[in-house]
Amino acid sequence: MRSSKGIMAASVAVKLVVEDEQVVLDNGLLQLTLTNPGGLIVGICYNGLDNLLELNNPELNGGFWDLNWSEAGSTGTRGKFDTIEGSEFQVIVENEEQIEVSFKRRWEPSMQGQHSPLSIDKRFIMLRGSSGFYSYGIYQHEEDMPAFNLNETRIAFMLRKQKFKYMAITNDRQRRVALPEDREPPRGKELAYPEAVLLVDPVEPEFKGEVDDKYQYSCENKDNKVHGFICFEPPVGFWQITPSNEFRTGGPFKQDLTSHVNPTTLAMFVSTHYGGEDLVMKFGEGEKWKKVFGPVFIYLNSCTEDKNDTVSLWYDAKEQMEKEVGEWPYSFPASEDFPHADERGSINGRLLAQDWYISEGNIAAKGAYVGLAPPGKDGSFQVEGKGYQFWTNADEEGFFCITNIRPGAYNIYAWIPGFIGDFRCDKDIVIAAGSKIDVGVLVYVPPRNGPTLWEIGIPDRSAAEFFVPDPNPMYINKLYINLPKDRFRQYGLWERYADLYPDEDLVYTVGISDYQKDWFYAQVTRKIGENAYKGTTWQIKFNVDRVGEGNHTLRIALASATFSILEVRINREEANPPEFSSGLIGSDNTIARHGVHGLYWLFNLEISSAQLVQGENTIYLTQARSASAVHGIMYDYIRLEGPPLDECSPSQIKG
Structure with a gap:
């Protein structure tokens, strides 16, 4: 799938160049350029394209981590937007096989009201022979930090608008997209809210009369594993791959943004989309908290000029996604806050439903969503974001197994298609490194008073x-x-x-x-x-x-x-x-x-x-x-x- 140039370069050792104003990671397949010490992504060079990123937008450019936050006591879901820029640069790992770099911003009292009260460590990893790069973030709220609300955090990539005009989210949700200027007056007319725009006079007539709205391309967490854009000249795919949902908010059924016109590709970690204010993460003064978001993988692929095949690029990206999922949890992140496979645990068991008005015996919880999330009330997983969640689907007989669980205390939550209400096991499940817990048979008794x-x-x-x-x-x-x-x-x-x-x-x-x-x-x-x-x-x-x-x-x-x-x-x-x-x-x-x-x-x-x-x-x-x-x-x-x-x-x- 890669270009011949990329295949030849696959054996090149990973190199790191650190300059006063930028940091460059290069493995022969691609070159990643970040600002120093900010850690903003200003360059991705691949397959003859000197930069896949747009740097000429009136507002947001390149690639960046960002967040939206508000003061404690604020209502609603909107606050202050912050493209997170580091103030300290550090090389974590540097050898021929791997480079990992850190861009850290520590919170100081002088930042009160200007930045969210969090210390944030953004990490980037490049591996030898890998057609892409990884990124993860470590967020920490400490005892000396004030209260605040975290409404949203993510990684965003603004791709070159004249190059990336074909978007793919699922097998059947793929299309050419309009240009960002088509959304601006007089070419576009805002409808009931700013995100929805009627394209009245687009640059390319094929889009005339259509509505463009980024929320039309939302996806449930459980299915939101790979999406992105394709450039035709040369044929190059840019894909955001999320191999695990453990760090996302709201559980497997929560929906969130993917890719949309601009062209923009997102890795969403925390958001209030499709949940509202109930999903705002509210921190008290001095509340101790730390969470790792990611790693996610930014994957690049290409095919020969004469082929120019969106289908092959998409299916190659899906294959790469399956590979990334199979390798989770990754063995290469250097932070001690990211536990590797041997530092995690697992549970297994069986879930049944008991409804005597349907069946004399217990009913296998076929296809049930079974998960671990921080202890809480029935259904609390759907508004939970501070901790980690781990979910699976039960088989036809109700058997389930959840692996690669971070150490900690959890409740077991579940819901079964065909039955109302939420199951929650009152007893906490404590996961330790290497633990293998058999919870036996769990029985959910859904609400029922009569036939x-x-x-x-x-x-x-x-x-x-x-x-x-x-x-x-x-x-x-x-x-x-x-x-x-x-x-x-x-x-x-x-x-x-x-x-x-x-x-x-x-x-x-x-x-x-x-x-x-x-x-x-x-x-x-x-x-x-x-x-x-x-x-x-x-x-x-x-x-x-x-x-x-x-x-x-x-x-x-x-x-x-x-x-x-x-x-x-x-x-x-x-x-x-x-x-x-x-x-x-x-x-x-x-x-x-x-x-x-x-x-x-x-x-x-x-x-x-x-x-x-x-x-x-x-x-x-x-x-x-x-x-x-x-x-x-x-x-x-x-x-x-x-x-x-x-x-x-x-x-x-x-x-």
Whole structure:
């Protein structure tokens, strides 16, 4: 896959050149240039390109670590942007096989208010014969440091805009992209928020009428392993490879940015995307904390001029990603804060589900997401970022094994597709170097009071199974026209609700309606003026043949919530107060960011027999807050359970 020049150079020893203002790492395949002592990446030379990086943008250029932070007590998710520049340079390892260099910024009281109160050590590694380089960061908050909030941190690469015009994220999410100037007025028109721009007069006419929005290219952590750009002249691929999720926030299902127009490629470590303020990392005064982000691998590949094959470059990058995953944890990082394989541990076990209303025996937790995360409450892993997380999928029989776990104390967390709620093992799991822990059989008892009378959706923490409308023809991203599973990634789908329900809100009749066709994927507001909106009320109609004694249970699982209030009323649309109110919940912004899930919520409501009538009943679901077009909720799953069966036992239920 590499050029003939690269193959010949593969045996060249790694060299380091240190000058007053820059540091150069060179292994014959590529040359990496960083500022000294700042550690900003200002040059990547490869395969005849003197520099793959853009250095002429009006704002951000080259490659850099950055973060977004705010003062303690701040609200929201935005703060001060900081491209982290080191003040100390050090050579950590230097030999013919490997170079590792450090660019460190120590926090001092004189930096108060100017920089985040963290000491940060950025590391870069180049290996002999490797067509790329590695980078990782060591962040530390110490006893003498003030409180603050960390909203985001990442590595960003700004590639040459005239060269890198083809983006690849997955096998089917690949396309040519517009130029950054196409997003600026008058060529581009900002839509409901700055990230979304309608390309009205792009330099290249093929993009005219399309919407460009970086959030349309988001990816879940569990799948976010390789992405990047391809240059055609000469044919070169630039790929960001993340071989492990252990240092990312929010667990495997959290979504984050990948690559987007500019052209920009990101390695995201901490962010509030698709989670909101709940994912802000808040540090107290003097709170001791240290975390290693990475290493991630920046991989470069090429093919011959006559081939010019995006497919081969992409699949070669995927093969390299699999190789990097197989070599994790890397043996070569020199920091003692990065434990190698023999300094880590493992656990194995089996997860079962117990639901006597479904099966007399326990049910294997097929495909369950099972993970270790710092001790906390049920489901706390999805907003956790200070520690490390380690996840796997159980097999068809519910068996799981998690390897290469950093030493520390954890809880076991899990959720099982097909079952609501979260599993958490109350007992801490303490991992030591070399430990191999068999946790035996774990049994999850999901919330259940009685037999299912009816259900809407699939309990999988996503709204993907519900009705996702066709986009407004004025707001199209051509990439997703023929990708049914990604149709929710189009801009402005929230506006389609009023088109489909111009006068009355959604009404769903159990036994007649089909949630794939008749349940809109998001309960959004309705526009009633130039800048005014109204909350919406959906109805679920169902029949009860006989009203007996005992309480029913309504369970509502949400896949997303953004500054919303969910109210539930039973057979009385005007009841005040409602039978249930969630209060103001959520800030994950999933509707605006073209997703079908953010943070998971589960609400349970008891309904007395006195609230139901024989014959037709109606449940009213109101999203009562109406401040914005993109505020609303997404349902994961709704279930009505009947009263508990008398003397509930497996044999009786089965009969």
